[in-house]
Amino acid sequence: MDTDRADQARSRGGGRESLETSTAELGYHAVPASADRLPALRRALMDWATQAGLSADNVEALGLSSYEAMANVVEHAYTDGDGVLDLTAVCLPAENRVRVTVADRGEWTVPPARPDMRNGRGLPLIRRLADESEVVAGSVGTTVRMWWSLSVAR
Amino acid sequence: MGVITEGDERTLVVKVSGEIDLVTSPQLEQELTRALDTRPEALVLDITGVTFLSSAGLAVLVGMHQYAGEHTRFRVVADGAATLRPIQLMGLDGEFPVYPSTAEAVAGRA
Numbered sequence: 367m368d369t370d371r372a373d374q375a376r377s378r379g380g381g382r383e384s385l386e387t388s389t390a391e392l393g394y395h396a397v398p399a400s401a402d403r404l405p406a407l408r409r410a411l412m413d414w415a416t417q418a419g420l421s422a423d424n425v426e427a428l429g430l431s432s433y434e435a436m437a438n439v440v441e442h443a444y445t446d447g448d449g450v451l452d453l454t455a456v457c458l459p460a461e462n463r464v465r466v467t468v469a470d471r472g473e474w475t476v477p478p479a480r481p482d483m484r485n486g487r488g489l490p491l492i493r494r495l496a497d498e499s500e501v502v503a504g505s506v507g508t509t510v511r512m513w514w515s516l517s518v519a520r
Numbered sequence: 521m522g523v524i525t526e527g528d529e530r531t532l533v534v535k536v537s538g539e540i541d542l543v544t545s546p547q548l549e550q551e552l553t554r555a556l557d558t559r560p561e562a563l564v565l566d567i568t569g570v571t572f573l574s575s576a577g578l579a580v581l582v583g584m585h586q587y588a589g590e591h592t593r594f595r596v597v598a599d600g601a602a603t604l605r606p607i608q609l610m611g612l613d614g615e616f617p618v619y620p621s622t623a624e625a626v627a628g629r630a
Contacts, residue, residue, distance in 0.1 A: 405541065408572075423601065426602065426605070434575055437541075488575045
């Protein structure tokens, strides 16, 4: 357990990430991927986004999109139902926008197409709500990245 | 999430408040199934008191609209960004009628 934590800390340190986080960053690492954890994470993200200077509309969009990305991890990433997710939100002042990243270390089990399209609206919602988004499936899990513009100062 | 069901055998009004997410959407599905099983002529689902509507909640709306079938007219009352925006973004307002107020939904006016 302790060894795992140390490995995770090492693998996340000193990367490209640290160069971009010149201002406030929100990070939750190795959170158990369970549905009852998500409301508090969503609220923390929305508080952070408000502080970061996003418009009320974008704060809502960021909250829902991030929830959907995390819900996908809870529902699809871990077949044994026991895994973790990483949630990171960073301000990118040079780009005048923020980025939210939701990453898992599992393998998405894509549900077979069903007539009622049950729970198939998470990623489409993200695509419509975010200014830009991407889903990257890697060898050690899937990462969803989403961007929103910062409000213009008035 | 809170659910209050009122009305008569012709028109049932189900008022929902709080958050409809992964955790609470099964409960909403249960309540709506129970309401639809009484076979009212119309079921008005008022989600103006809902502060968060995730895709799990959208799936319940779509599923219950299908479950209502030919017998029961399924109508949704929604306003504000938290509920109306995801419904419109996914084009669900083209699948079932969405009204700005309960009175209009009960009356069934477009």
